[in-house]
Amino acid sequence: MNNIFPIFDFLKTKSAEDQKTILITLIAVTGASTRNPGAHMAVAEDGSSVGSFSGGCVETAVVSEALDAMTAGQPRAVRFGAGSPYLDIRLPCGGGIDLLFNPILDTTFPDEIFRHVKSRQPFVIRLDSVAAPIIWKGVAPGRKSVEQDGTAYHIHHIPPAKIIILGHGPSVASLARLTEAYGISCEVLSPDAAVVNELAGPDISAQLLKTPGPSDFLDIDPWTACIFYFHDHDWEAQLMKQVLDSDAFYVGAMGSHHTHATRKRLLTEIDVSPADIARMSAPIGLIPSTRDPETLALSTLAELVESYHRQFGLRV
Secondary structure, eight states: OOOOHHHHHHHHHHHHTTOOEEEEEEEEEESOOSSOTTOEEEEETTSOEEOOSSSSSSHHHHHHHHHHHHHHTSOEEEEEETTOSOTTOOOTTOOEEEEEEEEOOOTTHHHHHHHHHHTTOOEEEEEESSSOOOEEEEOSOOSBSEEEETTEEEEEEOOOOEEEEEEOSHHHHHHHHHHHHHTOEEEEEESOHHHHHHHOSSSEEEEEOOSSSOOTTOOOOTTEEEEEEOSOHHHHHHHHHHHHTSOOSEEEEOSOHHHHHHHHHHHHHTTOOHHHHHTEEOSOSSSTTOOSHHHHHHHHHHHHHHHHHHHHOOBO
């Protein structure tokens, strides 16, 4: 899901410890690869690292190369796998990957870019295989993950998906836990205090809904998916109207076709337009007629992940 938060969190933390750091970027792939161009690793001078480019085939060599580039204080491009000068390092898939190593010389860079990542805004990083400085800026989302301009590479990033689950019952907890395990930011809004108390914690934000009207807790950007797991239409109608008037990239609701027909009538009565109603995926999920909470959660998550990649997947 393009979640680069751990990469830049690591760089910020290590920079605060006065450690030298380096950003490694996958700039090109030949043949098969487990990661797409634009993926990152980060390495600190103590040898610790975050991120990966393979299933463990090259990471040790990447860390070693990173430490050497860090000492030299200059960027370098290195190929691993097919065509690499490292004859003893091969990718099982038979492909080759080109990595760009950029030492971070500007100590303000990790803090600045981490704040931007945390604020969920798209941005581009300009890396150079010859010149040392790393340049970044906030931009409108691009459609290519990596663009080359001479010795410079422009790496485009968009925010990862965020999921807001609105509802009650065991399906809410099932989807929240599955989402957390998958690594997507998750927020829960529920009128059920037991659900809120069960899920609220450092990794899941859970808020109690006290009325069925619009909510101030809804914080929606274009990379947010909103999931409705209500059994009571009285709770969902006004919240759906609020969500369908937002930039959410995906809106889904559980229930049968008959349930959704009733829902559409109620939404029409409160002046939700046919175009907005048509945005909703219902019955939700890729697996039809799911009846248990765990399968419904899996079906829902699969559908919204597919929707995210279909709408925002950057070309390689």
